[in-house]
Amino acid sequence: LAPQKSTYDVIVIGAGIQGSFTAYHLAQRHKDTLLLEQFLLPHSRGSSHGQSRIIRSAYPQEYYSRMMPDCFRLWQQLEAETGTTLYRQTGLLVLGPPGEPELEACRRSLGVDEVLDAAALSRRFPGFRLQAGQVAVLDSTAGVLFADRALRAVQEVFRRHGGTLRDGEKVLSIQPGATVTVTTTAGVYKAPRLIITAGAWTGAFVEQLGLRLPLQPLRIDVCYWREKQPGSAGLGSVSPCFLTLGLSQAPHGIYGLPSIEYPGLMKVCHHHGSPTDPEKRDQIPSSTPRPDIAVLSSFISSYLPGLETQPAVMETCLYTNTPDEDFILDRHPKFSNIVIGAGFSGHGFKLAPVVGKLLCELSLGEEPSYNMAHFAITRFPGVLGAAQ
Numbered sequence: 001l002a003p004q005k006s007t008y009d010v011i012v013i014g015a016g017i018q019g020s021f022t023a024y025h026l027a028q029r030h031k032d033t034l035l036l037e038q039f040l041l042p043h044s045r046g047s048s049h050g051q052s053r054i055i056r057s058a059y060p061q062e063y064y065s066r067m068m069p070d071c072f073r074l075w076q077q078l079e080a081e082t083g084t085t086l087y088r089q090t091g092l093l094v095l096g097p098p099g100e101p102e103l104e105a106c107r108r109s110l111g112v113d114e115v116l117d118a119a120a121l122s123r124r125f126p127g128f129r130l131q132a133g134q135v136a137v138l139d140s141t142a143g144v145l146f147a148d149r150a151l152r153a154v155q156e157v158f159r160r161h162g163g164t165l166r167d168g169e170k171v172l173s174i175q176p177g178a179t180v181t182v183t184t185t186a187g188v189y190k191a192p193r194l195i196i197t198a199g200a201w202t203g204a205f206v207e208q209l210g211l212r213l214p215l216q217p218l219r220i221d222v223c224y225w226r227e228k229q230p231g232s233a234g235l236g237s238v239s240p241c242f243l244t245l246g247l248s249q250a251p252h253g254i255y256g257l258p259s260i261e262y263p264g265l266m267k268v269c270h271h272h273g274s275p276t277d278p279e280k281r282d283q284i285p286s287s288t289p290r291p292d293i294a295v296l297s298s299f300i301s302s303y304l305p306g307l308e309t310q311p312a313v314m315e316t317c318l319y320t321n322t323p324d325e326d327f328i329l330d331r332h333p334k335f336s337n338i339v340i341g342a343g344f345s346g347h348g349f350k351l352a353p354v355v356g357k358l359l360c361e362l363s364l365g366e367e368p369s370y371n372m373a374h375f376a377i378t379r380f381p382g383v384l385g386a387a388q
């Protein structure tokens with residue numbers, strides 16, 4: 001037997017959507033890349049599983065909306081490379097009070113926008129109700145990404161370009177240096193460059209590198225709600241996605257996607273959850289109150305009256321939040337050949353093609369394609385522990 005190959009140009013830890021897109025860009029640029037995943041693929045214990053994610057250009061922060069043309073182009077490229085459909089255009093409504101600063105910023109982020117008042121909204125989309133005075137901004141190019149299918153597609157192209165994906169292999173330790181040594185449950189690998197995209201595990205994982213990142217994993221209830229009469233309420237699979245901004249009954253926001261993955265069931269979730277440890281995600285006593293479900297039930301009875309007010313299906317996902325909900329995309333402050341991509345705060349999927357490109361550029365020592373100030377590790381004080 002030939003000895004197992006152990007030296008690569010770049011090692012990427014974590015095969016969620018961010019690590020997989022990073023590895024895809026590296027392999028397309030002819031870097032000999034090893035992508036390591038602790039669980040057997042596919043799995044549902046991280047943040048990238050499930051069948052749907054929103055993609056939208058409407059963003060309160062222009063540094064994300066500016067990335068969207070590049071994202072749409074790269075998603076289309078992946079569709080062409082794999083001959084699969086990964087995106088369905090549905091449009092997206094941003095619901096809230098007019099004048100609300102983030103809602104106005106979303107309007108500005110769209111070249112052309114359409115603003116509907118309560119009456120115009122229920123004429124056009126009969127399933128939706130607004131409270132008097134509220135408005136809906138329509139982002140017509142937004143839609144749904146087929147998440148599980150997208151993850152498979154990007155990993156397939158990575159492999160096709162010569163990349164090595166090893167799943168069921170957990171990284172136990174990292175030895176920094178000009179050559180980084182990575183020890184897993186099955187082997188020891190070396191590379192001059194390392195990228196860590198370990199999702200909700202990142203905070204605890206990088207402590208061994210003297211880093212204390214303010215990353216908070218949150219357990220998210222992913223809820224699906226049955227249409228009272230399938231299709232009759234103008235919901236169904238042809239309705240738009242939505243998200244709320246500045247509603248006093250849901251300050252963190254609520255979002256929804258049309259009934260695509262489960263016919264007759266619309267996905268409506270709270271953009272919030274309870275702090276958790278990714279290893280203990282499902283260890284919650286059955287008596288624990290479910291405040292997120294209560295917020296959603298109350299929202300549905302006012303805004304989506306065509307849906308039943310108790311969820312029909314519930315699944316679980318993880319967010320990894322930073323205090324400002326901006327991503328961390330940066331080099332380790334002491335070990336510049338170690339790059340970290342984390343803290344995607346529940347909005348990273350659509351942006352993964354550009355996140356992957358930026359992490360690839362950072363790792364190769366190139367000038368990143370976008371301004372990275374909002375993503376710097378040093379925006380958080382005290383990240384290098386006292387021992388460093």
Ligand SMILES: Cc1cc2nc3c(=O)[nH]c(=O)nc-3n(C[C@H](O)[C@H](O)[C@H](O)COP(=O)(O)OP(=O)(O)OC[C@H]3O[C@@H](n4cnc5c(N)ncnc54)[C@H](O)[C@@H]3O)c2cc1C
Pocket residue numbers: 013014015016017018019036037038039045046047048049052053054055169170171172197198199200201202205220221222269317318319341342344345346347348349350351
């Ligand atoms: C309910 C929900 C709804 C969302 N909705 C949207 C949306 O509508 N639009 C949008 O753009 N985004 C959305 N997001 C956010 C998006 O899904 C995430 O930002 C994205 O999936 C994060 O990907 P990731 O690769 O960082 O994390 P993950 O997918 O968790 O990947 C990290 C991987 O690292 C692996 N790993 C960890 N430690 C190790 C180790 N020691 N060794 C080897 N492997 C390791 C893990 O097993 C995991 O597979 C949503 C997220 C959730 C949970």
Ligand SMILES: O=C(O)[C@@H]1CCCCN1
Pocket residue numbers: 054055056243253254255271346347348
């Ligand atoms: O990234 C998104 O587009 C959505 C918006 C609402 C919250 C969850 N993520």
